Structures are given as structure tokens and as C-alpha cells.
Amino acid sequence: MRIDVVSIFPDYLAALDLSLIGKAREDGLLDVAVHDLRDFTHDRHRTVDDTPYGGGAGMVMKAQPWSEALDHVVAQGHAAGLPGGRPHLVVPGPGGTPFTQALARQLADEPWLAFACGRYEGIDERVYEYAREDLGLEVSVISLGDYVLNGGEVAVLAMVEAVGRLIPGVIGNAESLVEESHEDGLLEYPIYTKPQQWKGREVPPVLLSGNHAAIAAWRHDQRLARTAARRPDLLHPSHGDADLDVRLAT
Numbered sequence: 001m002r003i004d005v006v007s008i009f010p011d012y013l014a015a016l017d018l019s020l021i022g023k024a025r026e027d028g029l030l031d032v033a034v035h036d037l038r039d040f041t042h043d044r045h046r047t048v049d050d051t052p053y054g055g056g057a058g059m060v061m062k063a064q065p066w067s068e069a070l071d072h073v074v075a076q077g078h079a080a081g082l083p084g085g086r087p088h089l090v091v092p093g094p095g096g097t098p099f100t101q102a103l104a105r106q107l108a109d110e111p112w113l114a115f116a117c118g119r120y121e122g123i124d125e126r127v128y129e130y131a132r133e134d135l136g137l138e139v140s141v142i143s144l145g146d147y148v149l150n151g152g153e154v155a156v157l158a159m160v161e162a163v164g165r166l167i168p169g170v171i172g173n174a175e176s177l178v179e180e181s182h183e184d185g186l187l188e189y190p191i192y193t194k195p196q197q198w199k200g201r202e203v204p205p206v207l208l209s210g211n212h213a214a215i216a217a218w219r220h221d222q223r224l225a226r227t228a229a230r231r232p233d234l235l236h237p238s239h240g241d242a243d244l245d246v247r248l249a250t
Ligand SMILES: Nc1nc2cc(Br)ccc2s1
Pocket: 092, 093, 094, 117, 118, 119, 120, 121, 122, 143, 144, 145, 147, 148, 149, 150, 151, 152, 153, 155
């Protein structure tokens, strides 16, 4: 998979050189290119924003630098051997489609993603139109949650990690992707490691029993209890029932 990221703070994305994603890049499983939006300005001050038409607080990111940055991303992608393809443009934003594990799995199946990191009050709306109508890109505004950040960079780091780890070969043991929180609609079960007793606290005996069926059953029960306690909405999509009896997980 190829991933392009456009930002006015490219150093923010340095974390993509580290750990799992960094190794996936070294292994050729991921090709990541980060672009500085200011490289596509043409004035002495490398201006990327201006005041909003119609008034209002804050500043708006100008269309021209974004259009040239997206043109460059598409051209570079083709030069890098993504023939004819076009990236799926993902714009993190508080008003977007909720980012879920299911959406991460969908994005992980795509050959090319481009992330646009907004700042200030956001990006001139005509950039989205240009991307769709002139560049023929699929454009998705995606939200990490109902809160406001100062920019899209933090959201992109989270999305790239969530998507990147699902690419075959990135996680050494694919088995560890199973029974993770949200992978199958339930939260993960409690986990323990040595020592068997720690500060007077014992590991649940069933985990020492060697009885794999009993261990699996206990773990499933724990996942159900945790999900009921912390995320009843995952069990009861119409959740809001105040007297729902919620058992506390361990
Ligand atoms: N939750 C989120 N807040 C923001 C703010 C800006 Br500015 C850009 C992207 C995002 S995603």
C-alpha cells in the first residue's frame, strides 16, 4: 500500500518512521510519502491560509496550495508505479464518518490512500470539489470521535496505525489480530503474565488449568461482561435503556 500525507507540520508524521509502521516501510509492505503543504505556495511568506468569506473567527486553508499538492501526489504516485490509479483521499475532520475497525479494514484493502491534514478552521470547500471532479478521487471525511483537535495530523497517525497493522505481513503473528477489541464486536478479555501471584493477587485459576475449552469459555464470558459494562452500545445498538442491568467486568 502507498500512503501519502500532506501537512503544514510534516515533522509531526515522523512517528511513521518508527515501530511497526517504520518496519513495514523497511520491509516494503508500506510506501509512505509525507509532503509539506507550504512547498506548494508561491509567496515569500509561504501562505497557506486566509480569512473566511462571510466573516467568522479563525482562518481557512487556501485552495491553491492544496490543489497543487494533490496534483503532485497523484503525479508522484504514478511515477512510483501506481499506474493509472488514483488515491482515496481521506480528510480527518470532527464532522466526518466515524472511524471504526470495520472502516480500517476497508481502507486496508485499498492500494493507495492520501491523507490531507487540515488546520485552522479547515480547508476551502472547493478543494474537495476539485479532488472529486477534476482529479476523480474518492474523498472521505473521517472522524476519530466527537471532539476537536487542532489539526488532522494526530488523527492521521492513528488511522495509519490502525490501517497499516491490518496489512498482511505487518503484524508478525496474524493470530494476534483475532479477538482484539472491536475486531468481532466485543472488547478484549483480561490478560495476565508471570508471576502467578503479584501483590497478593492471583492469576484466575482457569488460566492455569490447561483446559483449553474452559479457558476459551471464560475468555468469551469476560469479553461479554466487559463489553456490557464499558460499551453496551456494541451489544444493544438501540442502547439507551436506562435500567439495562450492566455487570461490572473484572
Ligand atoms: N477530531 C478532529 N478535529 C480536527 C480538527 C482539525 Br483543524 C482537523 C482535523 C480534525 S479531526
